[in-house]
């Protein structure tokens with residue numbers, strides 16, 4: 233996801249087009265929706281969309297049709313040269329890294345599964361860097377939980393084709409590809425080693441409101457501290473946060489890898 237629109241515009245458009253469904257543990261108060269979340273940005277009030285709820289759009293066309301077309305299309309050609317592809321399963325480097333691969337479930341902004349199995353592949357240098365960040369965080373009582381990593385190009389095309397034109401600032405243009413397509417970006421959060429539970433952050437994952445911004449000043453002090461801890465641990469290992477999404481980190485070598493369209497099945501277990 234690569235937001236390019238101002239957050240307030242996104243939130244206002246979202247009020248017309250986006251439905252927000254609650255996750256397994258909704259906040260006790262009523263959900264006033266994205267506009268209220270935007271309006272609360274200056275106060276830091278934690279209201280609006282519950283951090284554990286799932287933000288949704290209404291896909292323009294049936295997902296099955298989108299998949300068929302996207303699988304028949306081809307990624308853009310880039311001149312290179314590129315490094316040799318070496319995608320590895322992140323958890324194979326450290327089994328205590330946890331997964332909640334949302335696009336392998338219906339708990340995502342499209343409300344449908346896009347992956348047939350739960351995997352998180354990254355190019356080896358990025359995977360090893362993420363594992364080092366995970367180990368460093370362990371000394372603070374936290375671990376890495378991965379929402380998404382390598383994403384085949386056809387899934388990026390499906391996201392684009394499903395998204396109403398007014399909301400396409402949220403999603404990467406398949407003509408350019410996504411850094412996820414290169415196996416060099418990861419969507420992650422922290423979990424508490426003592427409880428195994430994800431920590432609270434200023435927004436939910438893939439929540440397209442002002443609260444998703446990496447420098448959003450609202451949320452609680454604990455949430456901002458969690459976000460800062462995640463960011464500093466990943467920065468120390470060569471990752472840069474996307475300004476509009478606290479959960480999205482690009483590895484510094486992303487330009488060195490090609491846009492890929494390999495399915496998880498073609499990648500196998502990844503070692």
Ligand SMILES: [Zn+2]
Pocket residue numbers: 233412417418419479480481
């Ligand atoms: Zn991302």
